[in-house]
Amino acid sequence: MKKQLLAILLLISPALVLANEGGANLDKAQIDPANQESLQRGARTFVNYCMGCHSAKYERYNRLARDLGISETDVIDNLIFTGAKIGDTMKIGMQSKDAKKYFGAAPPDLTLIARRRGADWLYTYLRTFYLDDSRPFGVNNKVFDKVGMPDVLWELQGWQKPVYETVTDVNGNKHQKLVEVKLVRQGTQSPAEFDRTVRDLVNFLTYMAEPVKLQRQALGVKVLLFLFVLFIITYLLKKEYWKDVH
Ligand code: HEC
Missing domain, CATH: 1.20.5 (Single alpha-helices involved in coiled-coils or other helix-helix interfaces)
Structure with missing residues (x-):
């Protein structure tokens, strides 16, 4: 009987390993992929705040309508600002070589970003832009040092300042280490509201990276x-x- 038990454990072990993914120092996104309202809010934030620079060219608007439980008319009225048709993919007008000129780095397509970075990384990244005068757009990021992206959600979140700690390495040299970022001026949303906005957005990005995940699970x-x-x-x-x- 012990052997059979072991066999069953081996059978389910990949699920246990997957449930354990995520790195150190990242805030937990705690997204709920089954929550369609959250996905709808995330989609709205995405088209309003991200599609100026980032495309999602492997996702079609009509698929989005179906998966998120919204009518095609609602998608056309509320989510399409690029003049695209309902059957089109979520492309944008900005050319990547122009973007490179403006920002120093081209904004990547975001359809599959959640697979590469993971939800917790995205959740942390989008909430940890901080003021840094040495950068071209006046901001830096806690998990993406010297990032080329401006802090596009600053109106909602407000401004943050870095908090450093002096650490001594093995050779006895002292370094300044960024430990956290602190809100110094609140934006139009409270910290809790802003966390929810970003959680919804990350939920949407995660859905896009694997639209059939729910069915598969x-x-x-x-x-x-x-x-x-x-x-x-x-x-x-x-x-x-x-x-x-x-
Ligand atoms: C004004 C243009 C602009 C807007 C708007 C913008 N981004 Fe970016 N984004 C960039 C650029 C440029 C980069 C590349 C940064 C680099 O490589 O240094 C980038 C990088 C990123 C990355 C990191 C990609 C990687 O290499 O792993 C993520 C994730 C991201 N953006 C998400 C978003 C989200 C989500 C939004 C909407 C809230 C958004 N961006 C809005 C310009 C923009």
Whole structure:
């Protein structure tokens, strides 16, 4: 029986490993991919604040309508500002070579960004821009040092200042280390409201990076349940067969 138990544990271990991902010093995004209202708010923030520079060229507007539970007319009225048609992908007008000239780095397409960076990184990144006079746009970022992106959400969040700590390395040299960023002037949203705005936005970015994730996970659970039931039946059957032999 121990062996069977081990087999089951091995079967579900990938799920346990995946549940454990995420790095040090990142704030937890705690997104809820099943919450459609959160995804809708995230989509709205995305088209309003991000699509000036970033495209999402592997996502179509009509797919967005279907997955987020909004009508195509609502998408056309509230989410399309680029003159695109409902069947188009979420492209933008800015050319990447022009963007490179303006910002020093081209803003990457964001359809798959959540797969590369993970939700916690994005959640931390979008909330930790801080004032830094040495940078071209006057801001730097806690998890993306010398970032080329301006602090586009500053009106909502307000301004933040860095807090440093002096640390001594193994050679006895002292360094200034950024430990946190502190709000010095609040924007139009309170810190809790702003966290929610960013959580919704990250939820949306995560959805875009893997639109079928919810279905896939639901299917996975069903498959595991099926295997479990099958295991019990097989085990009883085996007992029945071998009953007379012993
Ligand atoms: C004014 C133009 C502009 C706007 C608006 C903008 N970004 Fe950016 N973004 C950039 C640029 C430029 C970079 C590249 C920075 C670099 O590589 O130094 C960037 C980089 C990023 C990255 C890091 C990509 C990587 O390399 O991992 C993320 C994530 C990101 N942006 C998300 C957003 C989100 C979400 C929004 C909307 C809230 C947004 N951006 C709005 C210009 C912009």
